[in-house]
Amino acid sequence: MNQLMIHVERIVRPVRARQSRKLRMRRELLGHLQAAMEEERGKGADEVAAFEQAKQRLGDPAELTRELQRAVPWFEWLLLARTPDKWNGWEKRAGKWFGIYDPGTIGNWLILYGSGAIAVLIICIVSPRVPPQVRTAVFVDELNHPVHTKVILAVVWTMQWLWLYIGMRFLSAAAVPIGRFRPWRAIRIGILMLATQAFLMILIITQIVRRSPTLPEMAQSLGVALLLLGAGILVGRGVAKLRRPYDEWLALDVKA
Amino acid sequence: MATINGDALRGHLETLVLSALRRGDAHGFEILRRLEESGSGALKLKEGSLYPALYRLEAAGMIKGKWEDSATSRRGPRRRIYHLCRKGRRRFDEARGEFQQFTSIIGGILGASA
Numbered sequence: 001m002n003q004l005m006i007h008v009e010r011i012v013r014p015v016r017a018r019q020s021r022k023l024r025m026r027r028e029l030l031g032h033l034q035a036a037m038e039e040e041r042g043k044g045a046d047e048v049a050a051f052e053q054a055k056q057r058l059g060d061p062a063e064l065t066r067e068l069q070r071a072v073p074w075f076e077w078l079l080l081a082r083t084p085d086k087w088n089g090w091e092k093r094a095g096k097w098f099g100i101y102d103p104g105t106i107g108n109w110l111i112l113y114g115s116g117a118i119a120v121l122i123i124c125i126v127s128p129r130v131p132p133q134v135r136t137a138v139f140v141d142e143l144n145h146p147v148h149t150k151v152i153l154a155v156v157w158t159m160q161w162l163w164l165y166i167g168m169r170f171l172s173a174a175a176v177p178i179g180r181f182r183p184w185r186a187i188r189i190g191i192l193m194l195a196t197q198a199f200l201m202i203l204i205i206t207q208i209v210r211r212s213p214t215l216p217e218m219a220q221s222l223g224v225a226l227l228l229l230g231a232g233i234l235v236g237r238g239v240a241k242l243r244r245p246y247d248e249w250l251a252l253d254v255k256a
Numbered sequence: 257m258a259t260i261n262g263d264a265l266r267g268h269l270e271t272l273v274l275s276a277l278r279r280g281d282a283h284g285f286e287i288l289r290r291l292e293e294s295g296s297g298a299l300k301l302k303e304g305s306l307y308p309a310l311y312r313l314e315a316a317g318m319i320k321g322k323w324e325d326s327a328t329s330r331r332g333p334r335r336r337i338y339h340l341c342r343k344g345r346r347r348f349d350e351a352r353g354e355f356q357q358f359t360s361i362i363g364g365i366l367g368a369s370a
Contacts, residue, residue, distance in 0.1 A: 011304070024336070028284055028307055031333045035285040036303065059302030067304070071311040 002252075003051060004033045010254045011061045017072040019246055025068055026249055033058060119160040159200045163193070163225075197225035269301075269309045270318075271355070274348040277319060277340040284310060287338070310338060318344030 008029045012022050033054050040050035058064065069077070198218065276282065276290040284306055292299055313319045321336045340348075 027333050031335050032285050057303045059304040064304040067308040071308040
């Protein structure tokens, strides 16, 4: 059974598709291989010969991987496409420090787009209420210069995006391996995220409004960060739970 | 009888799958068995390529897959049972018409009976 699973995993693992789609591929191919093996045994082949025959009948693994990839909708492939390693190098180092790095848990593009989209939402809904100085500057145009509004929005968006990107990356890593949520890791991540948020807050206020943030402003900002972090942890736990059916597959060593 | 392999079937696999499903709902392995039976053993498919074809057909809304009931007494992983939808039935009729036309024209040119 394990050998069959390893063969299936070699075919399916390189496919860029969402996990539920890949799980379906795995289950169907495994079922097929088992049925083919049974048929070969019925013809009198021994265990090893039946396995080899069933593998051969399935076809060339690399070719099958390509065919399966072609059956995945393009937008799914795009979201889960691998970003260049040089983009992720810092993450690997930071992740190692936290002991949580697991590349490709969630597609890089998904995280890039996802954090961008959430940052836009935050800017539209939450941020105007978070640092009052920024809200004033953006909406009342306290600085009395039309260019400033756009610059401020761009800076705030970039910072929120960065913050979310780091957070999502680390939360995605915290949910593996595999199927268990690690509270201590989440706490370490939480501290990092809150520190980043505090830093961003100070930066925004001191650079844009040119004064130090007050304590209530900091508390307000960190409160929102905590809420986001809580939501992230819930998502992380959900992801860990969802990943359970994939564990036995992901734990397989498929190196030849 | 000479065998027809996967390369020669390229572009026709989806239609063949639809044809097999016209005989009733089936899982992947059963579809393959039906195809081999209908081809009197002359069809030699790379069995794995059946699944991408099934996924494409399902994405196009021509067939619908459903995991079999876990309460079945059979051992091994659950199988996905495919059902031919109305859209798939229509597509099959179209494809069959197109293929008949193709064989009659090419058969005429080659001097073979269609």
